Amino acid sequence: MSRPGLPLSDDIIDRILLFSPTFASLLATILTAKSFYNVFRTHPKSIVRAVAYNITGPALPQALSCIRHPDIARPYNKRPNEWGSEVPSEDENGKRSPTHAIGSPAQTTRSSAQAIGSSAQAIDMADLSEAPITAAETHKIVANAKVVARLEDLFSARYFDRSSSTSQLSQLESQIFRVAVYHLMLYSSIFHPSTWSNLLDSDDDDDDRDAAGLRRQQVLDKRTQFLSVISTPELFQIHSVGEFLKETFMWHIRFQGYPPSIRDLAPAVGPVLIVESFDDEEDSLETFEDILDLIEEDLDFHPMVTEYLSGPLVKILEARNEKPPQETFAHWHSISPRIFEKISQCDRCYTSYEFEFYHNGILTQIGFGERNDDPHYYLQTISQYLKGSLRYNKVESDCLRQEAQQYGSSSHLLVKIWDDLWNFNLVKQQSQSQLVDWTRDDFLCSSCFRMFLIENLWVWLWHTKAVSGTLKENCWYGYNCRTQTHKQVHAERLSHLCEQTRH
Ligand SMILES: [Zn+2]
Ligand SMILES: [Zn+2]
Incomplete structure (x- = not known):
């Protein structure tokens, strides 16, 4: 077949499409020439999957379960894209709406269910991961991948290389970090604060109180069950990422006057909201407002916040005869043995400088770089x-x-x-x-x-x-x-x- 100006075989075109770094570039490439489009049409599913892999890396299965898991809670406020991992829409008959996949049929995962309402069926994660990727899903993959990469950059600058604003983790360390973030993203999407409302005690009725207690126990069991299929090293990694979310969250709300116990809320807030608000310097709390409203009145007593992640996690480790995660700096070594405490500390007093430090007289804020305007001095x-x-x-x-x-x-x-x-x-x-x-x-x-x-x-x-x-x-x-x-x-x-x- 002759293609004036483009003497490329289908094999080469196929390679070009497979190596597209983003969906946008894939689309642009397909649209350049009919021949590219034709090659794409021959096996769209594998090409889309390959590009998804280029975006997420080896964490693709976890990235996909973050958007496909049937137990993901439906956000109570239904603001689009607010939660980064909203449930796919359904039509009135309970069937999936037609999706506009790039050449692929709608995937066939189970219909969605409220996290707390659904029965504890074993979910075949392999099935979740293997269905063809729809167009709607590509958007979520991209959005979540941005969050994960951003968190990795922040983590790297905080604990690994403070002179660089982009991640300096090795490929393996990066993969470890990202998989753990996706695990936590899914955990927080399923056991989302929006599902906590029927877990609170009503003061005046004993029966109601018992019922709420029972529901809480069920939820705690489900959390434990969720984590129980994850390997021990990965549990330690998830713990460390959870700790990093807490630090990021606490730094962001440091002037708001919340009690220190609010730390535990960070893993429940989830990586998406925490990164979003961290990067939103203008309006520091709007993104969390709904969640803070939920627990503001009785934060210390809320049974679902305390040990949100650590409770079930430690329980599983105990059952496996493993020690709980270390409370010292050493727990970060779950991500990389190359992480040194010194990097995260002031060179003079050895306390943690958290997310800002001075170097050569210049204030640097981790995640934002050098400040042109030093907010501490006038x-x-x-x-x-x-x-x-x-x-x-x-x-x-x-x-x-x-x-x-x-x-x-x-x-x-x-x-x-x-x-x-x-x-x-x-x-x-x-x-x-x-x-x-x-x-x-x-x-x-x-x-x-x-x-x-x-x-x-x-x-x-x-x-x-x-x-x-x-x-x-x-x-x-x-x-x-x-x-x-x-x-x-x-x-x-x-x-x-x-x-x-x-x-
Ligand atoms: Zn100091
Ligand atoms: Zn004098």
Whole structure:
């Protein structure tokens, strides 16, 4: 067959289609030429599956069960795509609506069922995974894969390589992480908070209370059953991913005043919502509102939140004569033995810096990179970080503010201060401190950086004045002098940018 301009055999076209990195590129390729389209028509199912694999990697079976499992809870608010894994629609006869698969017939999974209402039938996960992929499913695969990849990037930057915003996990580590996220995604879609409403006690009726207790036990049994088919190493991996979701969630809501016990809610919120809201800097809580409303009143007592994941998980491990997941940093080694605690800690005080650190004077927020605008510091108020009584010295404070203005933003100013202090060898170490000395390539937590600034900002101001030749004679009491705070004449006559030399 002759194809002007495209002397490609069907085999080669087939290869090209199979290697499409996304469904969008597959579609674009099919639409370029009739010959491509014809090749696609000969075996659309395997091509679509191959492209799905290119998107999800080896986690494809888990990715598919996340959108096909018959027990996935129907979201109570039915906002489209809100949950990332909504139940496929059904027509009134209970049959599947025609789907618009790219050339494939509608798949034939069982009809959907409410998580709590359905009988505990064994689900053949292999069947779930093997049915041809429909067009509607391709969208969900892509959306969920984005969430999973984003979470992996955050995890890598937090625990593996803080200098890179994209995942530096090996192929195997990445696969381990992703499979665990998909497992948790499915778990949270089935045992979703929207299914908890009939599990609460009603206060006034004993029978109702017993019935609710029974339903809770059934749900806990179902959770245990769900996890019981998963291998022990994978359970540890799911636990670690659950812990990471908790950290991400807690970081996101850190200013909202919730009690620490709300941590346990994170795995129930699920990876999709947690990633979505983490990335939504504008509106920090809207995505969770429905879930928070559900439990806000009696969070501490809600029987479905406490040990949402860990309860059943530990039970299964016990039955297998395995120890529960470690509570130390070591549990992260379920994902990779190459993860080191040091990466997640401030180089000076060794506490976890969570999702933000300073490096070279620049604030980096994990997941968002370097901040152009440092939300912790303002040019107008930078003088409050002057040491001792200097911050109440109007003359020096004004001078610093004026100096600061020329850098335009606090980020630029902080970088300039950091560079000058190191370049001119001016950094003051805290002689009395239990903490290790500052070094130029430190990764610092916010509070250590603030300490650095308080220790050194006045030195920097001294330096700029020394350079411009505007330094006055030193006051004996240096930055500790009280007179500088209330006697303008004294503050103008002497320099207080110095250590105290007389007591
Ligand atoms: Zn620190
Ligand atoms: Zn003085």
